Amino acid sequence: MSEADGLRQRRPLRPQVVTDDGQAPEAKDGSSFSGRVFRVTFLMLAVSLTVPLLGAVMLLDSPIDPQPLSFKEPPFLLGVLQPNTKLRQVERLFENQLIGPESIANIGDVMFTGTADGRVVKLENGEIETIARFGSGPCKTRDDEPACGRPLGVRAGPNGTLFVADAYKGLFEVNPWKREVKLLLSSDTPIEGKKMSFVNDLTITRDGRKIYFTDSSSKWQRRDYLLLVMEGTDDGRLLEYDTVTKEVKVLLDQLRFPNGIQLSPAEDFVLVAETTMARIRRVYVSGLMKGGADLFVENMPGFPDNIRPSSAGGYWVAMSSIRPSPGFSMLDFLAERPYIKKMIFKLFSQETVMKFVPRYSLVLELSDSGAFRRSLHDPDGLVATHGPLSSLVRTLSLALCPMLSLGRKRLRTLRGMLAPGEKNQPYWRAYKET
Numbered sequence: 537m538s539e540a541d542g543l544r545q546r547r548p549l550r551p552q553v554v555t556d557d558g559q560a561p562e563a564k565d566g567s568s569f570s571g572r573v574f575r576v577t578f579l580m581l582a583v584s585l586t587v588p589l590l591g592a593v594m595l596l597d598s599p600i601d602p603q604p605l606s607f608k609e610p611p612f613l614l615g616v617l618q619p620n621t622k623l624r625q626v627e628r629l630f631e632n633q634l635i636g637p638e639s640i641a642n643i644g645d646v647m648f649t650g651t652a653d654g655r656v657v658k659l660e661n662g663e664i665e666t667i668a669r670f671g672s673g674p675c676k677t678r679d680d681e682p683a684c685g686r687p688l689g690v691r692a693g694p695n696g697t698l699f700v701a702d703a704y705k706g707l708f709e710v711n712p713w714k715r716e717v718k719l720l721l722s723s724d725t726p727i728e729g730k731k732m733s734f735v736n737d738l739t740i741t742r743d744g745r746k747i748y749f750t751d752s753s754s755k756w757q758r759r760d761y762l763l764l765v766m767e768g769t770d771d772g773r774l775l776e777y778d779t780v781t782k783e784v785k786v787l788l789d790q791l792r793f794p795n796g797i798q799l800s801p802a803e804d805f806v807l808v809a810e811t812t813m814a815r816i817r818r819v820y821v822s823g824l825m826k827g828g829a830d831l832f833v834e835n836m837p838g839f840p841d842n843i844r845p846s847s848a849g850g851y852w853v854a855m856s857s858i859r860p861s862p863g864f865s866m867l868d869f870l871a872e873r874p875y876i877k878k879m880i881f882k883l884f885s886q887e888t889v890m891k892f893v894p895r896y897s898l899v900l901e902l903s904d905s906g907a908f909r910r911s912l913h914d915p916d917g918l919v920a921t922h923g924p925l926s927s928l929v930r931t932l933s934l935a936l937c938p939m940l941s942l943g944r945k946r947l948r949t950l951r952g953m954l955a956p957g958e959k960n961q962p963y964w965r966a967y968k969e970t
Contacts, residue, residue, distance in 0.1 A: 596882040596883075597882070598878040598879075598881050598882045599760075599763055599881055600763050600766055600767040600877065600878060600881050601767060601878075602766060602767045602768055602874035602877045602878055603767070603768045603769075603770075603874060604871070604872055604873075604874050605768050605792075605812070605813070605871040605872065606871065606872055607813075607814060607835070607859075607868050607871060608834075608835045609861065610814075610835060610836075610837050610859035610860070610861040610865065610868070611835060611836075611837050611861060612861050612862065613837060613860065613861060613862075615908075616908050616909060616910050616911060617837055617900075617908060617911050618911075619913045619915050620911070620912070620913045621913065621914060621915070622912040622913060623897050623898075623899065623912045623913055623914035624914055624918060630659065630662075630664065633664055634649070634651055634657075634664070635651050635652045635653055636651055636652025636653075637649040637650065637651055637652075638650050638651075638687065638688045638689075638690075639688060639689050639690045639737070639842065640690065641690040641691050641692040641698060642692060643692050643696060643698075643712070645660070646658060646659070646660045646712075647659040647660070648667070648690055648692075648698055648712060649687075649690060650686070650687025650688060650690055650700065650702075651687070652675075652686065653673075653675040653676075653684065654669055654670065654671050654673075654675045654681075654684035654685040654686060654687070655668070655669050655687070656668040656669070656670075656687050656690070656698070656700055656710060656712075658712055667710065667712045667715050668700075668708070668710045668712075668715065668717050669685070670685040670687065670700075670702050670705040670708060670717070671683050671684040671685030671702075671704070671705060672684065678759040679759075681703070681704060681757070681758065681759045682704050682757065682759075685702045685703075685704050685705045686702060686703040686704055686758055687700050687701070687702050687703075688701050688702065688703050688735070688736055688737060688758070689701035689736060689737035689738040689739075689749070689797075691738055691739060691740050693709070693740060693744045694742060694743060694744040695744065696711075696712075696713065697709055697710060697711050697712070698710040698711075698712055699720075699738060699740055699744075699747060700738075701735045701736060701737060701738040701749055702723075702735060703734055703735055703736065703757070703758035704723060704735075704757065704758070705719075705722070705723055705735075706719065706720070706721045706722045706723040706724075706725070706732070706735055707719075707720040707721040707735065707738065707747060707749065707777060708720060709779075720747075720777065720779065721777055721784065723735055725784075727751075727773075727775060727784050727786060728786050730754040730771070730773075731754055732751040732754065733751070733752075733753050733754050733755060733756060733757050734751060734752035734753045734756060734757055734758050734761070734764070734772075735749065735750075735751055735752075736749070736750040736751070736752045736758075736794070736795055736796075736797075737749065737750050737795060737796045737797045737842060738750075738797065739797050739798050739799040739806060740799070741799065741803055742803070744779060745778060745779055745780055746776060746777070746778060746779070746821075747776070747777040747779065748774065748775070748776055748777075748787070748797060748799060748806045748821065749774075749775055749777065749797065750772065750773070750774055750775075750791075750794040750795060750796075750797050750808060751772060751773045751775060751794070752764065752772050752793050752794055752795060753769055753771050753772055753793070754771045754773075755769055755771055756769065760886070761793075762886045762889065762890065763881070763886065764793055764812075765793060765811065765812055765839075765867075766870070766877050766880075766881065767877075768792055768812055768871070768874075769792065769793075770790045770791065770792045771789075771790070772789075772790075772791035772792060772793055772794040772810075773786050773787075773788065773789045773791060773794065774786070774787045774788040774789075774791065774794055774797070774806070774808050774817075774819055775787065776821070787819055787821065788808070788817065788819050788829055791808070791810055791817070792810055792811070792812035792813050793810065793811040793812040793813075794808050794809070794810055794811075794817075795808075795809040795810070795811045795840065795841050795842070795856075796808075796809040796840065796841050796842035796843040796844075796853070796854075797809070797843065798843040798844060798845060798851060799821075801845070801849075803821070803822060804820060804821065804822045804823045804825075805818050805819060805820045805821060805825075806818075806819050806821055807832055807843050807851065809840035809841060809842070809843055809853065810840075811839050811840060811841060811856060812839070813834075814834070814835060814836045814838065814839050814840070814859060815831060815832075815833060815834040815835065815836060815840070816831070816832045816833045816834075816836070816840055816843070816853070816906070817829060817830075817831060817832060818830050818831070818832040832906045833902060833906040833907075836853075836855070836859070836900070837855070837858060837859055837860075837861065837898070837900075837911075838855025838856070838857055838858040838859055838898050838900075839855060839856050839857045839859070839867070840853050840854070840855060840856070841853075841854045841855065841856040842854050846901050846902075846909075848901070848909070849903075849904050850901055850902045850903045850904050850909055851901070851902045851904075852899060852900070852901055852902075853899070853900045853901075853902060854898075854899050854900075855897075855898040855899065855900065857893060857894070857896075858894065858896040858898050860894075860896070866892075866894075894917075895916065895917025896913075896914070896915060896916075896917055897913065897914035897917055898911060898912070898913055898914075899911070899912040900912075
């Protein structure tokens, strides 16, 4: 073979391809391999940390054992339910002087209410005077409530006295002029084998003989009302107390958070707000239908709290929380998913959860047949700024108590507390009916 032939058979060397950073492909392949190793290692580490963490969470005890509930689609906020800003047309009274007022009763021109620090107070001529206390201090935190007491429902009796429902202590009759307190029924008294853990609201007959009241739960106390709502416990009851015979009867049981209550003008039935179920029950207490019960209004645009009579012949109802439509209702969503609710309360306290409750204030007026007549809104919650659900319950349910304005035949004033206000300071407000 000649030299020329040998040269022709020699293959030229393939050029070396160099990347922009001067590294050969082999170096790049090595870097890619190292990246894959890092990602796999990181993923394994994340899994090794996450799995035990989830396991630990699963082993945590949840304070609630929620039951699945279902709701219809809430009514659209149209027509008489159309959002407005009428709740902002208010006047501040006793600003920064009252803490957590819940319900108002009036005797003549004098108003009375219960406060978060366990007092029943008289409001007259711009001054606040303590007339009763059912417990003992200190009364600074929610943990103090059982010993301190928490007056909720307050009603005026026929003889110039007050009837008061204390969440922890029971039913009382108070003479506000002599500052005399009489225990009518202790919360420690078992009724048909069940204790009363959350005495809530009350309404009385004109002669003062019968007191109808709600015991929201035999398990949960007022300070744990959010757990009661989220668990969906059906151990609430409507009860009747006879001030003459001292007898107590259960008129209706298996209620989910029975709350506000109102006797009809004819005293033939009482309305009971069943908060968890977004509806109002009607229970007949006299007449041909005595002992019967039905739904007065269901699928409400919010979760009802207190009920008070309207000067137009119907009823005012305060919503403790709204069910927006169109929109998204977190409580409706969670109702059908008890496992999520259980997980939430494994990880977070009631106070933390309350921070995520939407700020929306709503009061409805119902006709005497249960139809929506009109609504008062504060879509941004400015009237009760920075207030958690407990504050909205106290603020919008509060008074809803129509009062005659002196010297004016047609003007009525819907007096109520809307607390807390700026810097979480409570104040009173009033809304004029038109």
